[in-house]
Amino acid sequence: MASHRKPRSRISGPLTGHSRRTAVGFTTAALASVTLLSQTANAAPGAPEPASRSIEKVKERVDTLYHQAETATQRYNAAKERTDQQRAKVDKLLDSVAQRTEKLNEARRTLGTYAAAQYRDGGMARSAATLLFADSPQDVFDQSHLMDRLTGRQKQAVDDFQAQRAKAAEERGRAAESLASLTASQKQLKTQKKTVQTKLTEARQLLANLTAKEKARLAALEKKKAEEARRKAAALAEKQRQEAAARKKRQEQGQEQQQNGSDSSGSTAPSAPSNGSKAAQAIAFAKAQLGKPYVWGATGPSSFDCSGLTQAAWKSAGISLPRTTWDQVKAGTRVSTSELQPGDLVFFYDDISHVGLYIGNGMMIHAPKPGDVVKKAPITEMPIYGSVRPA
Numbered sequence: 001m002a003s004h005r006k007p008r009s010r011i012s013g014p015l016t017g018h019s020r021r022t023a024v025g026f027t028t029a030a031l032a033s034v035t036l037l038s039q040t041a042n043a044a045p046g047a048p049e050p051a052s053r054s055i056e057k058v059k060e061r062v063d064t065l066y067h068q069a070e071t072a073t074q075r076y077n078a079a080k081e082r083t084d085q086q087r088a089k090v091d092k093l094l095d096s097v098a099q100r101t102e103k104l105n106e107a108r109r110t111l112g113t114y115a116a117a118q119y120r121d122g123g124m125a126r127s128a129a130t131l132l133f134a135d136s137p138q139d140v141f142d143q144s145h146l147m148d149r150l151t152g153r154q155k156q157a158v159d160d161f162q163a164q165r166a167k168a169a170e171e172r173g174r175a176a177e178s179l180a181s182l183t184a185s186q187k188q189l190k191t192q193k194k195t196v197q198t199k200l201t202e203a204r205q206l207l208a209n210l211t212a213k214e215k216a217r218l219a220a221l222e223k224k225k226a227e228e229a230r231r232k233a234a235a236l237a238e239k240q241r242q243e244a245a246a247r248k249k250r251q252e253q254g255q256e257q258q259q260n261g262s263d264s265s266g267s268t269a270p271s272a273p274s275n276g277s278k279a280a281q282a283i284a285f286a287k288a289q290l291g292k293p294y295v296w297g298a299t300g301p302s303s304f305d306c307s308g309l310t311q312a313a314w315k316s317a318g319i320s321l322p323r324t325t326w327d328q329v330k331a332g333t334r335v336s337t338s339e340l341q342p343g344d345l346v347f348f349y350d351d352i353s354h355v356g357l358y359i360g361n362g363m364m365i366h367a368p369k370p371g372d373v374v375k376k377a378p379i380t381e382m383p384i385y386g387s388v389r390p391a
Helices: 017-042 051-121 126-132 152-208 212-261 276-288 306-315
Strands: 333-335 345-348 354-360 363-366 375-378 384-389
Touching: 051 152, 051 212, 051 306, 212 375, 276 306, 276 354, 276 363, 306 354, 306 363
Parallel strands: none
Antiparallel strands: 333 384, 345 354, 345 384, 354 363, 363 375
C-alpha cells in the first residue's frame, strides 16, 4: 500500500564550515541565555552589602577626608604665614627702594648742578659733562685728569651719586627676589586652599547622600566611638593620678632627706618655679571659646581651627606660639602622656595634623573639624603623637 506521507527532504551532503559554525553559535547563545536566566532567577534582586559594613566604610572615608583636609589646612596655615611675612618684607623693601630712589635723584640733581656750572664756565669740556651722565660714569670718573678738575665738594657729589646708585640697584634686586618669593607663596596658598575645599566638599557630599537610617547608624557608630574614648580617658586619668602620687611621694622623701642633711646650716633647697598661673589663663581662654565653630584657617575671635585655638589660648597668657601644629610641637618642653599637666598641648596622628589643649583627667579642649564646634573631648579619641609644655 502506497504511503501518502510527504518524504523528508534529505541533506544533500555534509555541513559546510559556515553552516557548522552557525549551528554551534545558535546552540551556544541558547545555552548562555538559559544560564543567564537561571542565574537571574536565583539571584536576590538588588542585594546590597550589609548596612553596617556600608556605613562603616562611609564613616572611614569621611574621617579620612577630614584628616586629609586638616593636614592641608596646616599646609595652608604655613603658606599663609609665609605669604604674610613675605608681603610685609616686600612692602618694607619697596618703601626703602622709594626712599633710595629719592636720594639717588637728589644726588643726580646735585651732580647735574656742578656739571652745568662747569659747562657754562668752560671749565669742563662738553664731552666731559656728557660723560658724567653716561650709564657707566665710573669709567669716566676713574680718569685722573677729570678728577683733578673737580673740587672737593664736587668729588663728594660724584661719590654720593655712585653710592646711592649702587645701593638703589641692590635694594631693587632684593625687592625683585622678595616679590618672586611672595608670588610662589601665594601660589602655594591657593593650591592648599583648593585641596582643603575639595576634601571637605567630598566629605559633605558623602554625608548628604545618606538616608535617615544610614545617618542614624552613623550617629550610633560615633556614639560608640566616643564612649570607648571616654573609658580610655578615665583609665588614663587614673594611671596619671597613681604616677603623680608616686612622684610626689618620691619628692617628699627627697626633700625630707635634704632637710635632714641641711639642719646644721638651716638652709633648704629652693622650690622650682611654677607656671601654673599661665596654664590656668590659657585654659580659661579656651573654655570661653566653647561652642564657637571650627573654621579652617581661623585664629579667632569668632571661630578657630585646632592650632589657631591653642595659639590664641597661650597668647592670652603672654606666651607666643607658632601658627602650625608642626611648629607648635617644637615650642616648649616635650612631656610624656603620663606626665601631662593642664595647659599642655597634645598632638595627634603621625603627621601631627591636630592639636588640643589638655585640661586634666584625660580631657582636652579642641577645635575638632568642619561642621563641629570648640568642645571638650577625651584625648584618647585620636592616636596621640606626643605632648609639649609651652611654659
